Amino acid sequence: MKLSIERSDLLKAVSQAQSVVERRNTIPILANVLIEAEGDTVQFRATDLDIEVVDKAPAQVERAGATTVSALVLHEIVRKLPDGALVKLTEDGASGRITVEAGRSHFSLATLPREDFPVMASSEYTANFTVPAPVLRRLFDKSKFAISTEETRYYLNGVYMHVADGEEGRVLRCVATDGHRLARIDADLPPGAETMPGVIVPRKTVGELRKLLDDDDMQIAVSVSETKVRFATPDITLTSKVIDGTFPDYTRVIPTGNTRRLEVDAGDFAKAVDRVATVSSERSRAVKMALDTDRLVLSVNAPDSGAAEEELAVAYSDERLEIGFNAKYLLEIASQVDRENAVFLFNSAGDPTLMRESNDTSAVYVVMPMRV
Template sequence: MKLSIERGTLLKAVSQAQSVVERRNTIPILSNVLIEAEGAAVRFRATDLDIEVLDTAPAQVHQAGATTVSAVTFHEIVRKLPDGALVELTADSTSNTLKVEAGRAQFTLATLPKEDFPVMATAEYAANFTATAGTLKRLFDKSKFAISTEETRYYLNGVYMHVADAGGQPALRCVATDGHRLARIDAPLPPKADDMPGVIVPRKTVGELRKLLEDDDAEIAVSVSETKVRFATPDITLTSKVIDGTFPDYTRVIPVGNTRKLEVDASDFARAVDRVATVSSERSRAVKLALEEDRLTLSVNAPDSGAAEEELAVSYGDEPLEIGFNAKYLLEIASQVDRENAVFLFNSAGDPTLMREGSDDSAVYVVMPMRV
C-alpha cells in the first residue's frame, strides 16, 4: 500500500476514527485503526466492538492495499506535522511496518495484519430515512444531559429514540432520564421513519455522533434495527450497537396537573442560580425557590460556608410556594432553553416540576424537588 494525502484531510479523518478507540485495551488490534487504500480514496476504520467509525478521504493512491496501525500514535504524529504538508504513507507487509513521511520528517510504525481487524457485521435495518443534522443535533443535545451514569440501571445509560404521538402528530422523539430529571424532545417525523423500532442509543455513541452534526443543513442518513443504529454522511459512517434493554414508561412521570405557572427570563434565572449556589456545599447543592406574586427569591443556606439570596422579577400569579432543587439540575435544564423565557409549572413542594421553553412544548423537562 502506498498513498499521498494532504495533512489537513488526513488529520480530520484520523481524528474522527481514533476517538472511538479505548485507551486501555486487552485486545491489541482494537488499539489500531484499519487503513484501506483503493481507487482515489483512503478509508480509516476504528472500533471498540460496540461502535464502529468509518471515515473516507480523497487521496492519491499509488498502490492499493490495507494495514492497521496504532490509532493514538498515528493521530499524534499527523497532528504534529506542519500545516499543508503532503503526507506519504507506505505499508511494508514483509517487515510489518508503516512508513509516514512529510517533508524531512519520517516515522516508522509497527503494524498488525488487516485480517485480524474485526469489522462490524452489517445488519438488516428495519427503517432507513434521512434527517437534517440540525434536527438530530437538537434532539440529542437537548436530551443528553439527563442520561444516567449509574451502570446498574444500564437501560438509562443512553437516549431513547423512537416514534411517538405528539398532540395527534407523529414525531421523532428523544428521551433521557436518570430518575432525578427527564428531558423529552420532539421533532417532526421524517418521511420513511414510521417503521422505526424504538432504540436506546448509548452515551458514547451520542458523544461521537455530535462530530457528524456540525453542518446544520447537511442530510444525515439514519438506519435503525432492533440491535443497531447507523448515522452516515457522504464521508463518515458511524455504526453502533444499541442498549439491549427496555426503556421505562417515561410518560407516567411527566406531570399533567401542574397549574402554578412561573415565567422567567431563562438566562437571568440560570445566572442567579449559579451565583447563589456558589456558597452551597458540594454534596447537596440545594437551592430554595420562594415564590410570591411576580417575585422569585432564590436562596441557599449552607451552615458550613454561609448563605446567599437573590431576588428576580418574574411573572407568577398563584399561591405562594417554597420548593427546593439540586442547583446542578436546575442549571442544566435552564441552559437548554433557546428562547427568552422559561416556563415552570409547579404542583406542590413535593411533586415533580415541569419546564418548557416559552409556549413551545416540543421540548419538555421534568425535575424532582429536594427537601430544603
C-alpha cells in the first residue's frame, strides 16, 4: 500500500476513528485502525466491537492495499505535523511496518495483519430514512444530559429513539431518564421511519454521533434494525449495537395534572440558580424555590458553609408554593431552553415538575423534587 493524503483530511479521518478505540484493550488489534486504500480514496475503520466507524478521505493511491496501525499513535503523529503538509503512507508487507512521511519528518510504525481486524457483521435494517443534521442534533443534544450512568440499570444508559404519537400525529421521539429527571424531545416523522423498531442508542454512540452533526446542510441517512443502528454521511458511517433491554414506560412519569404555572426568563433563572448554589454542599446541592404572586425566591441554606438568596420577577398567579430541587438538575434542564422563557408546571412540593420552552410541547422535561 502506498498513498499520499492532505494532512487536514488525514487528521479529520483519524480523529473520528481513534475516539472510538478503547484506551485499555485486552485484544491488541482493537487498538488499531484499519487503513484500506483503493482507487482515489482511503478508508479508516475503527471498532470497539460495539461501535464501528468508517471514515473515507480523498487520497492519491499509488498502490492499493490494507493494513492496521495503532490509532492513537497515528493520530498523535498527524496532529503534530504542520498544517498543509502532504503525508505519505507506505506499507511494506515484508517488514510488517508502515512509514509515515511529511516534509523532513519520518516515522516507522508496527502493524498487525488486516485479516485479524474484526469487521462488524452487516445487518438487515428494517427502516431506512433521512434526517437533516440539525433535527438529529436537537433530538440527541436536548435528551442526552438525562442518560443514566448507573450500570446496574443498563437499559437507561442510552437514548430511546422510537416512533410515538405526538399531539399532532406521529413523531420521531428521543427519551432519556435516570429516574431523577427525564427529557422527551419530538421531531417530525421522516418518510420511511414509520416501521422503525424502538431502539436504545448507547451513551458512547450518542457522543460519537454528535461529531457527525455539525454541518447544518448535511442530510444523515439513518438505518435501524432490532439490534443495530447506523448513521451515515457521504464520508462517515457510524454503526452501533443497540442496548439489549426494554426501556421503561416513561409516559407514566410525565405529569398531566400540573396546573400551577411559572414562567421565567430561562437565562436569568439559570444564572440565579448557579449563583445561589455556590454556597451549598456539593453532596446535595439543594435549591429551594419559594413562589408567590409574580415573585420567585431562590435560596440555599448550607449549615457548613453559609446561606444565599436571590429574588426574580416572574409570571406566577397561583397559590404560594415552596419546593426544592437538585441544583445540578435544574441547571441542566434550564440550559436546554433555546427560547427566552421557560415554563414550569407544578402540582405540589412532593410531585414531579414539568418544564418546557414557552408553549412548545415538542421538548418536555420532568424533574423530581427534593426535600429541603
